[in-house]
Amino acid sequence: MLNFLQHLTFWDWLALGTLLLILEVFGAGGYLLWIGVAAAGVGIITYVIPALPWALQFVLFAVLSVLSAVLWWRRQRNAGKISDQPGLNDRGSELLGRQFALHEAISSGRGKIKAGDTLWLVSGPDLPVGSAVRVTGQNGVLLLVEPIK
Structure with missing residues (x-):
């Protein structure tokens, strides 16, 4: 197992991201979307920097997962602001x-x-x-x- 982790490539991260996004399509309710995007992001970073140690790849994955989920949560929370036309759908x-x-x-x-x-x-x-x-x-x-x- 350690041998596999030490030789992670960008293909592994892209495959994980793709798998998570496919699972999201089956109704995870948005939970796997941002983790899948984070895995794809680590795949892109690993493509650019192939010598990135596996431990740092996992730290990047964790940070990107939390960061993307928090940013989306904040965006969704702010999306519920009061409309400038409050009676629009209440004739x-x-x-x-x-x-x-x-x-x-x-x-x-x-x-x-x-x-x-x-x-x-x-x-x-x-x-x-x-x-x-x-x-x-x-x-x-x-x-x-x-x-x-």
């Missing part, structure tokens, strides 16, 4: 506080309003068609309304 939130006339009467707690060119399902107290209502909340695609007095 009903832009209607909160606005007033509308009922397009269909609220009967048994359900009715409809027309906002722009869209009919919205609303929930509130029973009211006749044309009554003025204010949007007070949202529950999925259902808008919560109250009558305007």
